[in-house]
Amino acid sequence: MLLLAVDYSENIKFINEENPIEEYHRLELPDTCPICSFGISPECILVHHKSHIITELLCGCPRHECGSLFFAVYKDDFHTELLRFYPYSKVNKKFPEEISEISSEFVTIYNQAHHAEQEGLDLICGVGYRKALEYLIKDFAIGNNSDDIEKIQKMPLQQCVQKYIDQSDIKDMAERAIWLGNDETHYVRKWGSKDIKDLKNLIDLTVYYLSMELKAKKYREEMTK
Secondary structure (H helix, E strand, O other): OOOOOOOOOOOEEEOOOOOOHHHHOOOOOOOEOOOOOOEOOOEEEEEEEOOOOEEEEEEEOOOOOOOOEEEEEEEEEOEEEEEEEEOOOOOOOOOOHHHHHHOHHHHHHHHHHHHHHHOOOOOOHHHHHHHHHHHHHHHHHHHHOHHHHHHHHHOOHHHHHHHHOOOHHHHHHHHHHHHHHHHOOOOOOOOOOOOHHHHHHHHHHHHHHHHHHHHHHHHHHHOOO
16 A cells, blocks of 8 residues: 555545535635636635645636646635645737847747746846846847947947937836846845836836837838828
């Protein structure tokens, strides 16, 4: 007989007529499947009391296209809190086509940072967002200044924005994104009231204004007077 290192028999209860999910009314049931990202009313299969404060609820996605199993993890310490799901499918952020065309590396690096954030690695994902921003700005600058490729590649990002970005909206948002991005790499933060959400918002704004500039440039070239 195989002996398990941990005896789960006393800590697991299957959800059935004798032990309905209503008995665990304090647990906030998931309303989204972390695998397929669709809104659901999950099938609850079993409850695992991992410790005196941690409870795991095994759920099933009822969608035929998915049908995946996942755990919802709760902490019961004075009040019950839904901590996380696992496994969790990583979601990619989509960017406008013109942004992907000028800087595919930006999209790749940004989404790697985005995946890290989804894994809860909030102390390191900001560095990735900062690196992605550098690729975006420098690839845009190189696209408009092909004779200065090596100079742009080696130039500090702040100087690159000041020298090669003429559009005020792009420059304003990119400079502020750089400030917050630098905070993510330094021991002491200069912008204590701002966080990773603000950095991502500023990158989004930079992407938006860059996208508008690239679209406008395209139509100017295609529809000359």
